[in-house]
Amino acid sequence: MSFFSRSFPALNRLKQLAFRPRGVEEFFENGKSIPTEKSWTGRAWRASELRVKSFDDLHKLWYVLLKERNVLAAQKEEARRFHISKQYFSNKGRQIKCQKSMARIKFVLNERRLAWVEATKLQRVANAQEAAVNTKVSTPAESSAAATSATKSTESTASA
Numbered sequence: 030m031s032f033f034s035r036s037f038p039a040l041n042r043l044k045q046l047a048f049r050p051r052g053v054e055e056f057f058e059n060g061k062s063i064p065t066e067k068s069w070t071g072r073a074w075r076a077s078e079l080r081v082k083s084f085d086d087l088h089k090l091w092y093v094l095l096k097e098r099n100v101l102a103a104q105k106e107e108a109r110r111f112h113i114s115k116q117y118f119s120n121k122g123r124q125i126k127c128q129k130s131m132a133r134i135k136f137v138l139n140e141r142r143l144a145w146v147e148a149t150k151l152q153r154v155a156n157a158q159e160a161a162v163n164t165k166v167s168t169p170a171e172s173s174a175a176a177t178s179a180t181k182s183t184e185s186t187a188s189a
Contacts, residue, residue, distance in 0.1 A: 055096065056103040063107050063118060070122070073129040079137045091134055098127050 058064055079087065101120050108118045115121075 056100055058100055058104070063104055063111070063113070070126065073126040074133055076133045076137055079133055080140075084138075084141075087134055087138065091131065094127050094131050094134075098124070098131070101127065 058068075074090070079090075082090070101124050104118075104120055105124075108115075
């Protein structure tokens with residue numbers, strides 16, 4: 030790190046913001062509407078990998094994939110507009126990976142939602158059972174029997 034960079038960290042932040050693409054430029058990869066060389070891309074996210082991510086991470090990943098989907102749609106439209114055949118340019122593989130990853134994020138979030146619904150249902154049942162045990166409501170027959178036994182016990186202690 031140079032002396033200049035260490036002395037003025039705000040200037041570094043300004044440089045980062047200045048070179049960040051904004052607006053319509055974000056729909057293009059490396060500033061080009063259609064890439065000239067074939068770029069290697071990874072695989073789609075697995076559901077098992079997504080299950081360990083936090084909600085915030087999944088939210089961020091969703092918007093990264095949404096942006097990627099929009100870039101790919103813009104490239105496809107540009108190729109159609111310039112009459113470039115699919116033989117020479119196709120990003121179908123990347124579109125499928127993006128689509129699969131987005132579907133898997135939705136699947137994982139739905140799994141979490143269903144688990145939450147089930148847990149709240151079980152908690153309500155447990156709370157109701159606990160409340161029934163703690164505040165056991167006696168029937169009139171039980172309360173009269175209890176009163177009879179209580180008067181008998183007081184009579185027996187009084188006679189003794």
